[in-house]
């Protein structure tokens with residue numbers, strides 16, 4: 001087949017990859033019925049080989065009926081180079097900015113700034129204060145919270161460690177057994193012999209993040225304090241003020257017996273804590289033995305909500321919404337785990353990482369984005385009754401993300417496999433059906449794939465076990481051929497990673513790119529994906545390498561049966577567990593797939609058990625209970641190997657491209673390197689690309705673009 005040229009592929013990549021992705025968006029009331037929308041975006045810059053960040057501002061007015069009036073785009077795109085966190089104060093009059101700057105010597109320093117509507121009014125050099133290590137700005141631990149009196153800022157940073165010095169450092173020889181008091185006079189404590197002590201961190205994408213502690217900056221004094229009374233061996237994150245600023249509430253993850261990788265893993269043992277700042281007493285609010293996260297107070301400060309799910313088993317699960325009554329301390333599960341959604345009760349449960357800080361429509365209703373089968377959707381939850389209302393279900397946009405709410409003005413971001421992110425606003429009706437919202441776009445999607453159409457098909461598994469659980473596949477087709485029969489197109493079957501994650505009907509860069517270049521794409525949400533009920537998730541552990549494989553194959557065959565695809569030109573792709581599946585497909589269906597392209601694949605669970613930052617994944621997905629002692633029997637090793645792609649290596653014929661991140665801690669490169677070598681030793685065509693300074697996602701701008709071009713040339717050469 002004459003595929004589009006490499007030059008065409010480069011052009012299409014430049015167009016599609018230029019789509020900005022939303023980092024954050026918030027509403028500020030700036031006048032009677034006037035609101036400003038501040039959004040920060042991330043966009044690939046292929047020339048500078050970096051992701052640039054920029055801020056956009058829009059003005060929204062409400063008319064006399066409280067409906068959306070004007071939407072004004074003052075065209076104020078401003079590139080942001082050093083902002084790490086931004087938080088507006090409760091009054092909206094002040095803005096806190098965490099900024100990272102390199103000084104003249106090239107050393108990074110962090111500043112906490114406060115701006116009013118005229119200028120910068122506070123500027124604290126946190127690094128120079130030397131009260132803590134780096135401030136955390138990540139999505140797992142990071143926070144930046146104003147006290148209600150707007151005189152203090154709360155954030156988390158690396159706990160300051162005593163300075164480790166050598167026993168042979170002559171400059172330290174002043175203090176000695178004869179004159180120990182000399183040591184005591186030193187400003188900071190020093191420890192001899194600890195220079196090379198291993199300090200475990202929280203793993204992939206959280207490297208160097210060991211022991212975060214809460215920090216309080218007093219804007220009047222410019223001083224930072226680390227509260228006393230913190231629990232031992234707990235990593236603090238997501239900290240917020242108690243309503244009267246008398247204390248803080250935070251999520252604490254257990255460090256002992258050792259840390260397991262945290263990113264993409266919502267099953268890490270944790271608790272919600274309340275620290276009273278004056279008495280320095282710290283109490284746990286949540287029950288022990290769970291994984292909890294994202295504490296948020298109601299506007300009237302009467303209730304605290306947080307998310308809870310098991311700290312055992314799958315890394316992503318259906319969660320509970322917990323309501324904690326602040327005065328009475330009564331705790332209630334207001335939304336429970338959903339095992340199997342039904343036609344009558346289609347709500348599939350809660351699949352949420354963190355609530356937005358402004359997620360309250362009123363003191364009884366919260367707004368949240370959650371996976372709902374193959375779509376990300378916005379729901380409203382009545383936290384007294386647990387009633388769930390789906391607010392976004394329109395056919396034209398696939399997936400929605402809730403951003404902010406002020407009074408009844410809601411800010412959201414929507415996209416689809418053929419339309420990049422678009423900010424929209426709407427007014428939630430005061431009466432009647434709150435899902436009747438007239439959404440108004442603030443801008444057009446920057447990328448619209450007008451010659452691609454997408455759909456979602458539902459499939460029933462063919463295996464007897466777990467066969468009452470259906471699954472879905474998102475299909476992208478070139479519009480030109482959607483109705484025609486004469487020209488059969490090549491197919492790429494895509495498996496997502498996790499395995500407990502999901503392809504959502506949002507903007508999907510790689511599938512959209514390949515579809516633009518003439519391929520049919522099938523993105524498979526196999527059993528075990530989130531968004532389909534807990535029973536689906538629980539159906540996979542112990543059956544990886546069979547259930548997930550059979551579902552991916554069933555999806556491929558279902559698309560072929562639609563008549564558009566040339567069954568002789570089918571490729572398979574996926575990263576991480578998606579790489580586990582793509583290498584399984586070419587081993588178990590060696591004549592069906594003619595090419596394989598995979599990113600950081602899991603190829604041998606037995607080998608992975610003692611490497612990588614989440615050994616628990618290996619045992620969990622192989623159907624075993626994880627224990628921190630990890631003492632597997634020979635039989636357990638055999639089971640882990642036998643459910644791995646490496647067990648099928650002798651059958652592989654498909655030319656296989658592997659793309660590895662040299663810094664990957666989640667799935668160490670050796671998994672891909674060994675698979676590549678085993679193919680070479682068997683004379684199977686294979687190519688391995690190793691991307692330095694890239695980890696599990698391989699998402700540095702230059703590496704990501706290079707991956708795509710190599711994927712394209714590999715597939716077009718072998719289909």
Ligand SMILES: CC(=O)N[C@@H](C)C(=O)N[C@@H](C)C(=O)O
Pocket residue numbers: 263264265315496497498499501575576577578602614617666667696697
């Ligand atoms: C929990 C986890 O990280 N699993 C990995 C093996 C994986 O599949 N990661 C996904 C999120 C990926 O696509 O990288």
